[in-house]
Amino acid sequence: MTQALFYLTAFVAVMTAAVVILHRNPVVESLALALHLCTIAFFFVLLSAPFAAIIQIILYAGAIMVLFLFVVMLLDPGGEGKAGKVGRGQLYATILGAFALLAALFPILVGYEPSLPPTPAGYGGVESIGTLLFTDYLFPFEAASILLLAAMIGALYLAKREID
């Protein structure tokens, strides 16, 4: 059962990623990306990380995708047209490089089959993650808050600046 769900999710994830990079309509691409992010959240559920899955849906499929769709609607959604094509040489080089990367990665990754240890109680839940965040990872947590503040100020400045 879990295996079948895993293969189905993997198929949908790869297909939606392919739609994102190949389709010509930015609105379709945004919606495919939203579905892709939801499949990643489903992977998190399968890997017994429920809180990460919820945050993935709220933050990515909610907040970030709304930003993306908002910008797509704000700008011209007509697509790239002729000027947006890359040269033939770059296309072939990209495909070759992608195959080389996959050929290097796959034999190592597929062969990795550890015996899964049993998870402790409350694994991946709100309580255990909150405890870790406010004890062992307190400094990165505060650094992330400063990063988000800086990003907020930067985005506001960029959006409000007058064009001269």
Added chain:
Amino acid sequence: MVPIGLVLAVSGLLFTLGVVGVLIRRSALVIFMSIEIMLNAANLAFVALSRAHAGMDGQIFAFFVMAVAAAEAAVGLAIIVAVFKRRHSTDVDQMALLKW
């Protein structure tokens, strides 16, 4: 039981798709979406390895990656809107001012 090696393989495949998207598309918005795909592939590998060791550290790291992705999306999309206001295009080949 979820096969961890296959999850890592899917993560590698998605990362490769993101790299291909960055290289073959010239619209800044689509390049951004491909970067999101790559970040998510990395997150997937983090959570899978976290499960393989029954520890929580990989999940915590995935949260920090999400925070960085949120910051990057906010600032990056603001930059795209600012560039579009000036040039009426999001084609990255036209933003070659700093290229020698």
